[in-house]
Amino acid sequence: MGITFEDIGSQLRRIEISGRLDIPGTEEIAIRFAAMAVADQRKVIVDLTQVSFLASIGIRAIITNAKALQSRNGKMLLHVGDNASVAKTLTTTGVDTLIPMFTDFSSAERAARD
């Protein structure tokens, strides 16, 4: 299970998560994910292209951090690339209607800066 971040300019951060976002995987990254994501007015693109399995506990972590970010005038977006299984899970659960989801990174970046 991996989680890294890269700052793109002063207010946009890309957080890349890889591996299985199941119970142990989500517990392993939960604290670092929150610390990396949540800050005042921060725009965050969560890159899920390398996530091999997305369970409800992983979705819960994403929603929790997206809400915390929104309450601090920030914004979260999701980048899924060609990861069809993760995209399907996000669509099935309606998460894509709550947090904008993109298949290409440049579109996510443009939306984050709007």
Place this chain on the structure above:
Amino acid sequence: MARWQARTSSTLTIFADGAEVRRAADWLERSGCDLEVPPAQIERLDLCLHEALANVISHSGVPPHETVSLRLDVRHLQDGHEASVTIMDSGSPFDVTKAKSKAAPVKLADADPGGLGLLMIRSNCDAMTHARRNGHNELSITVRWLNAH
């Protein structure tokens, strides 16, 4: 009506602990592969099994030192195939097939981040049955696929 052609099974016993879901997933992948279940169908069952186990571990009242039994049955029929994973736990009675899925929120601010597991099971399986036998819940989750042509 399709006639049974062959049936094969594999079993595993795990503890009702979150750390054990990886062992269950590894068993499902290995057993499914051995029993000729296509990877796409194993992926569907993997998600269903994880969510069912998460429910047992978090809500059934089964302590982590008690066990949960798993069984994978694969049936090859004349016109297709089906694979069922059955989860047997000693927790409080809970018929997941009768539980209501929660309504999808419209706004992020209103979103309750919990309770998506049942929706994920329902959207990834073709059938689901529950029985209560000898003080145990028996939840069977089935996926089906057609013969390759």
